[in-house]
Amino acid sequence: MKTKAAVVVIGGGVIGTAIAYELTLRGVRDIVLVEKNTLFSGATARCGAGVRQQWGTEMNLRLSIGSVKRYETLAEELDYPHGIEFSQTGYFMPVYTEKQRQQFEKNVSLQRKFGLDVQYLQPEECRSIVPIVSLDGLLGATYYDKDGYLSPFHTTAAYAEAAKRNGVCIEKNTEVLGFTMEKETIRSVKTNRGDISCDCVVNAAGGWSQEIAQMAHVTLPLFSERHQILVTEPIEPLFRPMVMSFTHGFYTQQEPNGAILMGVGDPHEPKGYNMDHSYHFLHTVASLVTSVLPAVGKARVVRQWSGLYNISPDKAPILGLPKEVNNMFLAVGFSGHGFMVAPMVSEMIAQMITNEELSIPEARTQLDLGRYDRGERIVEPSVV
Amino acid sequence: MNLKDDNTIVCRCADVTLGEIKEAIRKGYTTLDEIKRLTRAGMGQCQGKTCRNLLLQIIANELHISPTDVELSRLRPPSVTIPLELLAKEDANEN
Known part of the structure; x- marks a missing residue:
């Protein structure tokens, strides 16, 4: 396993693999994705596979509409001959x-x-x-x-295989045990298979994301259910x-x-x-x-x-940096609908890491963790 | 069963061939769970009662390990199929 990386992505679900792929599109090299089990073994593999655009808030509409558009041609884009069974x-x-x-x-x-x-x-x-x-x-x-559905397994495999072709190292059975911190910066990721020093970390650990964040002394307002x-x-x-x-x-x-x-x-x-x-x-x-x-x-x-489900206070995702750590990008709190917004979310996390403008610029201030401190929730009326 | 011919059907519920399973293993999907999810082998009516042991054997052959060293997948209920209308009638508290 590599001992040095530009970015360590934690989580081998659809969000983590898609973020790794999106980073390669933006010229980021030296990416390691670590997954404590196997690819598509957590919430991604267990979800209902539906993708809907019938939401009640502007943010959820923009996330889901952009994602469905991407899903329509994703198998071709990722050169995945089996297809992702989007229907x-x-x-x-x-x-x-x-x-x-x-x-x-x-x-x-x-x-x-x-x-x-x-x-x-x-x-x-x-x-x-x-x-x-x-x-x-x-x-x-x-x-x-x-609206429709697609295969969570093949979608994740398609992202992972494209990421691998673009140079991403995917390490299965690799569990994050902690971080080496220097003030507000993560310097390396400690795993059961060795340490990886890195410039930044992506927390895409789904149901376990609050535990990963806690290892960097960040308390997320999330719970799993x-x-x-x-x-x-x-x-x-x-x-x-x-x-x-x-x-x-x-x-x-x-x-x-x-x-x-x-x-x-x-x-x-x-x-x-x-x-x-x-x-x-x-x-x-x-x-x-x-x-x-x-x-x-x-x-x-x-x-x-x-x-x-990894549930946030307003059932909308949390994207971006927490105030306590300056290099752990959060892609967490999807509250049961992460799979259907993965393309847009992963694109925007990659854009944050490479300092580009976001596809939905308002996401920076509306989906950040700080919104809860400011009392600015995204109240979605249509969630099961 | 002929484990040499790639056209051999391994999972009869979901019509999955030996060739498809070997292909998944070659791509690095080496556990029962990964193979099940990608190829659907073991996801059909019999829930792997027929193909599970074959899959273990194939994985072991491909990886040159013993079948006892292959990571098992979780067996999920119900152990026999049950109609929804029967479940709807049964009250959980009476069981």
Whole structure:
């Protein structure tokens, strides 16, 4: 393993590998990416794989729109022959309360300002998009056909392999144990496989990012929380878009092979690093999803798994430097939707490191860690 | 099973061939988890009950190590498939 690098990226998920690649595009050489497990083994590998642009704040809209645009041609850009399985089958978001209707209408008018042709569907129109949706209590839905999903595994592999071709050293099974600091500067990264002296560090450690930051005496306002997903065996095609209900707290999608994937947040889930499975989750998600989509009830569950959301106070990412350390760039706190904004986030972290103007200049002052001290949160009304 | 012919199907649920698995290993994806995620071998209806041991053997052959030295992946519930409508009816507290 190298003992000296310009940049050490911590984390082999989609964010870390994409940042390493973006840095090579800007002429940075001598990059080492360290991952304590294997590539795509943390939250990236465990996520629901959806990418949506139907957000309720300008920042989240700009992050997701720019990312989807990049995803549309990313496999070609990264020269990844398998492809990243990007499929734009839409997101369908049902409405059940008057309050929700008003919020969604507000969201749609903002989304339309950003050029997204999001439809607001009346109850009778919903079945033209999701034929199996129950009309019980349904007041309408929003639908955008350019939202979709892609393979987190192949996307990360594509970024990692392109980064490697451009000279990045990727070190698996390499766990960060601490830093050697000199005042406010990290001088080297200590790992279980030796030390790497470096000019700067990127913290893209997902569910463990607050622990990495703490090693440099930076306390991040983040916590991790288990979220669970199940998948069924393949059955005949029943619905195409991701169905995401804020009322029930679930999202579900039928993959091209016919398998149906579904997840639900648990309001009683304790903070922490637990990645076990629970029967409670199976029962909860099955009850909720079959109440909205009764026809999926006959599908048989083959597997359940869990992963960690890394949750920030306003459920928006934290990007950039903390005030206590002048060379640890944070790409953390994605709160369950890091995969869908990875292209824009990684581009901007690389731009910060190379002192370029950011693709979204406001991100420097709106997504920095300091916003919490200033009381300036990005309040996103549309998160499950 | 013929572990010489690259066209041999190793994972029958997801139709993954020996050649595809060897290719992933050559690219540096050497654990069961990485191979599963990239090729989908072991992700189908049987959840690897058929191919898991074969995958261990193939990884060991390619890396010239013993199958007992290959890192295992976590076995995930349920151990048999269950219809969603049955899970929806069952109350967790009654179990």
